[in-house]
Amino acid sequence: MKRPLPILLFISFLLLAGCRQELADCPPVVSVPRSSLNGRISTDSPIQFPLDEYAVLGPFEASSSSGVFENKRHAAEDLEASPGTAVYAIADGEISFSGKAGGYGWLIIIDHPQTNTYSLYGHLSPSRWHRGTGPVAKGDLIAYIGDSDENGSSIKYGEMTPHLHFGIRQGQRTDYPKNGDWRWMAGWTTACPSEIGWLQPSQFILNYETMSQQNWQAPAGAGWRRYLFPGLLAVWFTAVAANGYRLYRNKKRNLQGEK
Numbered sequence: 316m317k318r319p320l321p322i323l324l325f326i327s328f329l330l331l332a333g334c335r336q337e338l339a340d341c342p343p344v345v346s347v348p349r350s351s352l353n354g355r356i357s358t359d360s361p362i363q364f365p366l367d368e369y370a371v372l373g374p375f376e377a378s379s380s381s382g383v384f385e386n387k388r389h390a391a392e393d394l395e396a397s398p399g400t401a402v403y404a405i406a407d408g409e410i411s412f413s414g415k416a417g418g419y420g421w422l423i424i425i426d427h428p429q430t431n432t433y434s435l436y437g438h439l440s441p442s443r444w445h446r447g448t449g450p451v452a453k454g455d456l457i458a459y460i461g462d463s464d465e466n467g468s469s470i471k472y473g474e475m476t477p478h479l480h481f482g483i484r485q486g487q488r489t490d491y492p493k494n495g496d497w498r499w500m501a502g503w504t505t506a507c508p509s510e511i512g513w514l515q516p517s518q519f520i521l522n523y524e525t526m527s528q529q530n531w532q533a534p535a536g537a538g539w540r541r542y543l544f545p546g547l548l549a550v551w552f553t554a555v556a557a558n559g560y561r562l563y564r565n566k567k568r569n570l571q572g573e574k
């Protein structure tokens with residue numbers, strides 16, 4: 316390659332251009348007051364809600380004051396609660412993930428095959444007792460709300476008040492890619508959440524019996540595509556490193572030749 320740098324810059328431009336996602340129009344989100352949920356959830360229901368200490372802070376907020384989430388939609392509901400508050404499983408299922416996950420502190424994901432959905436519980440306490448992976452029953456204690464210093468707070472995300480980040484999604488965890496905007500644990504997305512199968516929890520709980528789960532398809536980012544972008548990045552970094560090494564070697568060789 317005679318001009319490796321311009322070619323590499325062009326490739327990186329193509330990569331970045333391919334990653335740009337436009338904000339799609341989203342159907343308006345209607346907040347559901349707690350009173351409409353009270354009495355709606357009975358012991359006969361396959362799901363349990365509120366989990367505890369229920370308060371909707373604002374589903375699908377467009378941005379935060381820090382600007383980190385600019386032009387991203389909040390794909391869950393935040394339930395404020397004091398640290399140590401118990402968190403329960405919303406329905407029978409299988410805990411498919413229980414572990415530390417960046418800005419989530421401790422994160423638990425429960426697959427519910429009976430409704431082809433999964434529920435997600437973020438900002439849990441890593442230091443307190445919590446369930447591991449495996450079968451779980453509706454109403455089982457799974458974890459506790461984390462303190463501000465362990466719930467995923469960071470310089471990037473700021474200090475978060477203790478709360479539960481609760482999401483419901485169509486499909487199972489493995490239907491979603493691990494990386495990218497549609498990743499299975501994402502709480503913020505530039506895509507329209509409802510279009511990629513992320514449901515507004517209170518709406519889902521009110522309407523789950525009538526909500527169609529039939530024509531849903533796993534996000535396009537799932538399958539082999541989940542490896543595309545990391546793969547291209549790996550190729551790109553390898554090319555840059557190899558090119559840098561080649562330049563360094565040539566320079567060294569030239570210097571030695573001048574001696």
Ligand SMILES: [Zn+2]
Binds near residue numbers: 389392480481
């Ligand atoms: Zn949240």
